[in-house]
Amino acid sequence: MKILVVITQAETAFACLDAAVAAGAALPGATIEVLPTIVSAEDIIAAAPIEQFAPRSDPRDSSAGRRAAACQDAFLAWRRTFAGDSPRVEWKNLGDHEDLSVRGEAEDASLVVMARGENMDAGDGVHVALFEARTPLLIVPGEWRPRDAHGFRHVAVGVAYDASESAAVTAAQPWLRAAGRVTAIRIEEQLVTAPPDGEELGKNLRVEWHVVTRRSDLELGSQIAKEASALGADLLVCGAYGHNSLVEWLRGSTTRDLLGASDVALLLAH
Structure with a gap:
């Protein structure tokens, strides 16, 4: 590879x-x-x-x-x-x-x-x-440094839709399976019960769910990034969130906020 x-x-x-x-x-x-x-x-x-x-x-x-x-x-x-x-x-x-x-x-x-x-x-x-x-x-x-010499030990996944259809989740499988901890972050307008397992992110993968309500004082991208950072994640996996083109998503406000606010490595795919 x-x-x-x-x-x-x-x-x-x-x-x-x-x-x-x-x-x-x-x-x-x-x-x-x-x-x-x-x-x-x-x-x-x-x-x-x-x-x-x-x-x-x-x-x-x-x-x-x-x-x-x-x-x-x-x-x-x-x-x-x-x-x-x-x-x-x-x-x-x-x-x-x-x-x-x-x-x-x-x-x-x-x-x-x-x-x-x-x-x-x-x-x-x-x-x-x-x-x-x-x-x-x-x-x-730009000034990122690894927290662990052995790679990304804690991987967070921003879940905004059916994660089983996410190209980002598919692309992230090597890092999800190598991680010692995997957390799925889902932001809801109203707090709901989290899914009981992590089958959406990969078969036989142990996943912790972190479900929070949407904050009115933050843009969605900023909140995703801050939640991942607060959890101590080394890597944040994100998909296109329903956009047909990742280039379109890159230029969108959610991505701008995500990139601008994140101090965590971001894995993007489409």
Whole structure:
């Protein structure tokens, strides 16, 4: 299995790489490939045809090239300081057309890992390219660090509809089964009795249910994130919540609130 790490900022490289190693603990034999970004996110989000991106004679002379070099420096620094048993890690350079390269590499991966920087908009173009590949995406805060050296030990699942139909739950099975604790978070307008077991999240999987009422002072995404953090979860699994497109969901208010409020790693899929 391949874990693809997409680094958009040097400042978030350690978070990306640590998250990839944590995820790899549940994927025996996984390898990690690391890609920096080259083309600006603004160009990609503008949806310009791929043929409009002209090859560069010397990418190092551009601001994007300097950003990629800084990302590689951060990667090398991480390699020097990483003390754990890491899977094989390989650095890759992108071609001239970043969205095409990222999408192609993502389609060949089992998981894509990114970090959320201070400016979430800076990565949106890359997010769009990744979501088009329909590969599960792990997003961590820019300064995220693992709580446990052995991976994600407590996994929470945001349940907003029939979890058995959730692509996110299917994608999360390796981490759900490797976790020492699994909690299903459900937010209701009125408090109801929680389901008696966790069959919706996986057969023979022991699940704790955390059912709370909707808070009027918080957006839904913020409340999901805060509940997961308060429970001490290492990973929060979320689906598309009824949207036909995860790109649409990414741009929606619930996801914005979730990303902005979460200090927990997020696994998204559609």
